[in-house]
Amino acid sequence: MNFGTINIKGAGGVGKSKAVRGLLSKYGLNFVAIQETQFSELPERIIKRFWDNTVMDYIKVNADGRSGGLLSMWSPGVFTKESEVLSQNFILVKGKVTGEQEDMIVVNVYASTVQRNRRQMWNELLLLKQSIHGRWILLGDFNEVRFPKDRFNSQFDVGGGALCFNNFIMSAGLQEYNMGEGEFIMRWPDATLLVLNRDVSDHCPLILTTSVNNFGPIPFRVFHTWMEDQGFDEAVKRGLNKGCDSIFKDERLGRKFKAIKDELKSWRISEKAKEEEKLATANENIQKIETEAETRSLSEQEIEMWQG
Incomplete structure (x- = not known):
């Protein structure tokens, strides 16, 4: 599942939905x-502009x-x-990702610029986190930084907002995603967090991709005739017997399917070499018989070999 977040600074701005x-x-x-969004009543016709022609569901909190x-x-x-849980400063959506058993909780946050209100929101979210179980992901505009190195051209409030945020x-x-730890990251080890350049807003869009955008694994073709060949069953068993320490x-x-595919590939390479050797020998014998046929009559055995 891939996530995107952006502070749009007004949903009605030119080029923003595009x-x-x-x-x-x-x-x-x-x-x-x-x-x-800066809309006191965001109409559905504008909401739909931000999505493509596919089916979409949404929740909004008006400005x-x-x-x-x-x-x-x-x-x-x-x-x-x-x-769902709605607040003036966040939208919490609980649900399930297709194919997953554990609940996913996604929280879209726009924190207040007032420190007292941010502290209250952190307390609300903490209570929700303790009562709603599943994998949590918080994304949005927190209006806060954790460390002095994250603050540019302004003063870092070490004893106030940052302390509350870190607590x-x-x-x-x-876990902050770029720390590279935690259950969420263990579940999707190939996930990447991208910070894009500012475009239609003075905020950088963030993209969290947990799945590769391709057409899936390259198909591996298996012919029914292979199943009758010697060594096929043994190759499948070798793949099944390979260990895998994942908890998912x-x-x-x-990984089992990949191991079976790798074993079958190795087996087919070996079998193909043997088949090509047999074919080369058969072609050589046929050439000899055809050469003999030009000078004499072939025996029944030679005719049978040539026709076979």
Whole structure:
């Protein structure tokens, strides 16, 4: 499942919906979190501009006047919503990713610029984290940084907002993605976090891809006739017997299939070499028989060999 988040600074701006659709197409996004729609009543006709022609589901929180406003959109074929929690500063969606058993909780955050209000929001989210179980991912505009190196051209508040923010992260058992640890990252080890250049907003879009945008594994063709050949069953058994230490059932199954495919490939290379050797010998014998046929009559045995 691939996620995208952007502070759009006004959903009605020229070119903004087109830019988001471009991200949707380029990165294969299944979930898009938008902050600062700045609409006190965001109409559905504008919401639909931010998605392509495929089926889409969404939840919105209207802005307080011209301040804030949130929009979460997703593909229901990939993520199925089961419940939601709405606040002026966040949208929490709980559901399941297709093919996964554990619940996924996605929180689209637009934190207040007022430190007191941010602290209250962290406390609310912490209570929700303790009561709603599953894999959590928080994305959006937190209006806060964790460390001095993340603050540019402004003063770092070491004893206030940053402390509350870091305490919330630790208390909730969350991990910043680029730290490279945690259960979420272990589940999708090939995931990547991209920071894109500013375009239609003064905020950089973030893209979290947990799946590769391709057409899946290259198909491996197996002919029914192979199953009757000597060595086929043994190759399959060797693949099945190869170990896999993953704790995830779908990953273990995928690795088993790959191991079987690798063993069958090796077996076919060996078998093909033998078949080509036999074919070369047969062609050589036929050439000899055809040469003999030019000077004499062939025996029944030679005719049978030539026809066979």
